[in-house]
Amino acid sequence: MHLEKIDDYRWLIPRTYKAGMLTDALVYASEPLLEAIRRDQSLEQAANVAMLPGIVGRALAMPDIHQGYGFPIGGVAAVDEQDGVVSPGGVGFDINCGVRLLSSNLTLKEVRPKLRDLVQQLFRDVPTGIGQSSRLNISDNDLNRVLEKGPQWALEHDMGSEADLDHTEERGCIAGADPHAVSARAKQRGKPQLATLGSGNHFLEVQYVDEIFHEKAATEHNLSKESIVVLIHTGSRGLGHQVCTDFVAQLDQAMRRYGLHLPDRQLACAPIHSPEGQRYLQAMAAAANFAWTNRQLITHAVRGAFKRIFDETVRLPVIYDVAHNIAKLETHSVNGKKRRVLVHRKGATRAFPEQPVFIPGSMGTASYFLLGQETALRETFGTACHGAGRVLSRSAAKKGVTAKEIQKELESRGIIVQSLTREGLTEEKPEAYKDIETVVDVVHGAGLASRVARLRPIGVVKG
Amino acid sequence: MFELLEHTSDVGIRATGDTREEALISASQGLVSILVDPAPFRPLEERYFKASGPDETAQIINWLNEILFFFDTEALVFVQFEIDIWTAGEITGRARGERFDAGRHEFRTAVKAATYHQFESHPAPDGWEIRVFVDV
Numbered sequence: 001m002h003l004e005k006i007d008d009y010r011w012l013i014p015r016t017y018k019a020g021m022l023t024d025a026l027v028y029a030s031e032p033l034l035e036a037i038r039r040d041q042s043l044e045q046a047a048n049v050a051m052l053p054g055i056v057g058r059a060l061a062m063p064d065i066h067q068g069y070g071f072p073i074g075g076v077a078a079v080d081e082q083d084g085v086v087s088p089g090g091v092g093f094d095i096n097c098g099v100r101l102l103s104s105n106l107t108l109k110e111v112r113p114k115l116r117d118l119v120q121q122l123f124r125d126v127p128t129g130i131g132q133s134s135r136l137n138i139s140d141n142d143l144n145r146v147l148e149k150g151p152q153w154a155l156e157h158d159m160g161s162e163a164d165l166d167h168t169e170e171r172g173c174i175a176g177a178d179p180h181a182v183s184a185r186a187k188q189r190g191k192p193q194l195a196t197l198g199s200g201n202h203f204l205e206v207q208y209v210d211e212i213f214h215e216k217a218a219t220e221h222n223l224s225k226e227s228i229v230v231l232i233h234t235g236s237r238g239l240g241h242q243v244c245t246d247f248v249a250q251l252d253q254a255m256r257r258y259g260l261h262l263p264d265r266q267l268a269c270a271p272i273h274s275p276e277g278q279r280y281l282q283a284m285a286a287a288a289n290f291a292w293t294n295r296q297l298i299t300h301a302v303r304g305a306f307k308r309i310f311d312e313t314v315r316l317p318v319i320y321d322v323a324h325n326i327a328k329l330e331t332h333s334v335n336g337k338k339r340r341v342l343v344h345r346k347g348a349t350r351a352f353p354e355q356p357v358f359i360p361g362s363m364g365t366a367s368y369f370l371l372g373q374e375t376a377l378r379e380t381f382g383t384a385c386h387g388a389g390r391v392l393s394r395s396a397a398k399k400g401v402t403a404k405e406i407q408k409e410l411e412s413r414g415i416i417v418q419s420l421t422r423e424g425l426t427e428e429k430p431e432a433y434k435d436i437e438t439v440v441d442v443v444h445g446a447g448l449a450s451r452v453a454r455l456r457p458i459g460v461v462k463g
Numbered sequence: 464m465f466e467l468l469e470h471t472s473d474v475g476i477r478a479t480g481d482t483r484e485e486a487l488i489s490a491s492q493g494l495v496s497i498l499v500d501p502a503p504f505r506p507l508e509e510r511y512f513k514a515s516g517p518d519e520t521a522q523i524i525n526w527l528n529e530i531l532f533f534f535d536t537e538a539l540v541f542v543q544f545e546i547d548i549w550t551a552g553e554i555t556g557r558a559r560g561e562r563f564d565a566g567r568h569e570f571r572t573a574v575k576a577a578t579y580h581q582f583e584s585h586p587a588p589d590g591w592e593i594r595v596f597v598d599v
Binding site: 039040066067068069070073092093094130131132185188189192193198199200238241242244245248249252253264265266268390391392393394395396420421422423427463 | 470472473474520524525528532535562563564568569570572573575580582
C-alpha cells in the first residue's frame with residue numbers, strides 16, 4: 001500500500017486507494033513504527049473503516065494500531081448521529097476495557113521493603129476470575145443497578161467515594177444504559193465476574209514515578225518523583241464479550257434489511273437510529289457501566305490490600321479512569337461546523353484537552369501519563385492511543401522462553417510478578433509489544449497528548 | 464484434526480474432518496486447547512448445546528461460543544462433543560467435560576469470542592475444513 005507522507009508523524013491512505021472508501025484514512029506513526037504496522041493487515045482494515053456509512057472526517061489509526069477483527073485495534077471513526085451507523089466491532093468485545101490510575105501517599109522507599117508481601121496480598125484480594133467466581137455474589141437486582149448506574153452502586157455499598165466518580169470518565173455512567181437490552185446470557189457470564197481482573201493483557205501494576213516531564217501538571221495530579229501509583233487495566237469481562245457477540249449476530253442480520261454492505265462481516269453495523277442500533281447502544285452503555293464498576297470494586301480491593309500491608313493512613317485516590325473500547329455521542333467541530341457524532345474508539349483513548357491519558361507499556365516496561373491537547377480535538381475527535389500494540393503473535397512470544405525465566409529476569413530488574421498462568425507471562429513478555437517510547441514519541445510529537453510523567457512497574461499481578 | 468493459526472494479535476483454528484460435523488468437533492477441541500491444557504479433563508458432566516443462526520457461519524460461531532459461555536458461567540471445560548442434528552436453522556448436540564480446578568488443571572489463555580473475521584467453512588479434498596479466528 002502506498003501511503004502519502006504528510007509529515008514525520010502523519011500518513012494518508014487516500015480515499016482513492018480502494019472502491020467503497022468514503023473518506024481518507026489518516027495514520028499516526030513514525031517511519032520505524034510504520035514498518036512494524038505494515039507487517040499485518042491493519043492498514044487494510046483502516047481503509048475498510050473509511051467505508052462505514054455516515055463517517056465524518058477521516059478514519060483514523062493510532063500509532064499502536066494492529067490487526068483486529070474487522071476494525072483495527074487503535075482505530076477511530078466518527079459517524080454522523082443522524083445518518084451514521086453504529087458498529088459493535090468498532091467498540092470491540094471487551095466493551096469499556098480501560099485504564100484507571102491511582103496515586104498514593106507512599107514512596108518507592110517505603111514500599112520496596114514490603115513489596116513481595118504487597119504483591120501477594122494484591123494477588124489474593126483481586127481475583128482473576130478465571131475458573132473461579134467473584135467473591136461478591138450479587139443479586140440479579142444489584143446487577144441491574146450496576147448496569148444502569150455504574151460505580152454509584154459501589155458507593156451505595158461503601159466501596160468508593162464521590163471523589164472516585166469525579167475522576168472517572170462520564171462519572172462511570174453513560175446515560176441511556178438499559179439492563180433489559182443486555183441478554184440473560186450476558187448477565188449470566190458477567191455476574192460471577194464482577195470485581196475480577198481477567199487474564200490476557202489485563203493486569204494490575206504497582207508503579208513509581210520514574211521521570212517527570214511537566215512539573216506543574218504532575219503536582220496537580222498528586223504525582224512527585226518516586227511516589228507510588230497503581231495502574232488497573234481491565235474491562236467488562238464476559239458480560240461485555242457476550243453483549244458484543246449478541247449484537248454482531250443481530251446487526252449482521254439487520255444490515256441486510258437496511259441494505260448495508262461492508263467487506264468484513266465482523267464490521268456488522270446498523271443505523272444509529274434503527275431499533276437495533278439503539279438497542280446496541282443501550283446494551284453497550286450498560287456494559288460500559290459494568291466495566292467502570294469493575295474497576296471501582298478492584299480499586300476498593302487494592303486499597304484494602306495496601307492498608308493490610310502498610311496501615312490505615314494509606315491513601316490511594318483516583319487520578320483518572322478512562323475507557324479505550326467505546327462508542328460515545330459527542331459534539332465536535334468538523335470543517336468549522338459543529339456536528340453531533342458517534343465516536344467509535346477501538347483500542348483508543350479519549351484525549352480531550354487537559355484530560356489525563358494513560359498509555360501502558362508491555363509488562364515490565366514503562367507506562368506514560370499524558371494530558372490531551374487541542375490538536376487531538378481538531379484532528380482526532382479528541383483521541384490518542386491506548387498502549388504499545390502487539391508485534392509478536394502469542395506463539396512467537398512463547399518460543400524459546402519459559403515463564404520462570406521471564407519471572408527471574410523481571411525480578412533481577414526489581415519487578416515482582418504474580419501470574420495465574422504461565423501464558424500470562426510468556427505471551428505478554430515485553431518483547432511481544434512495540435517499544436512504548438516510540439509510540440509515545442508519536443503521540444507527543446503529533447501534539448495529540450503531551451507527556452507528563454513516566455511510570456515504572458515494581459509489582460505486577462495478572463491472570 | 465486441528466491446528467492453531469497465529470499472527471500478531473490473532474489466534475485462529477484450522478479444523479478438518481471427514482464430514483462438516485467432524486470438522487466442527489475438531490474446531491471445538493481446538494478452541495478448548497486455547498483455553499486450557501485439555502489432557503487431564505474427564506467427561507464427567509454433560510450439557511446440551513443449541514446453536515441457531517440464519518446461516519452455517521452464524522451457527523458454527525454460536526456453537527463455539529457455547530463453549531465460552533459454559534466456561535464463564537460454570538467453569539466447565541468440555542473434552543467430548545457430539546452433534547445430534549444440524550438443520551438449516553440450528554445445530555443441536557452435547558458436550559461432556561468437567562469443572563476447571565486451578566489445583567489440577569492448567570489455564571492457558573482467556574478467549575472472549577469466536578468471530579466472523581476471515582471465517583471459512585467449505586468442503587476440502589479430504590472432507591471438510593473450517594477456519595475461525597477467536598478474540599483473545
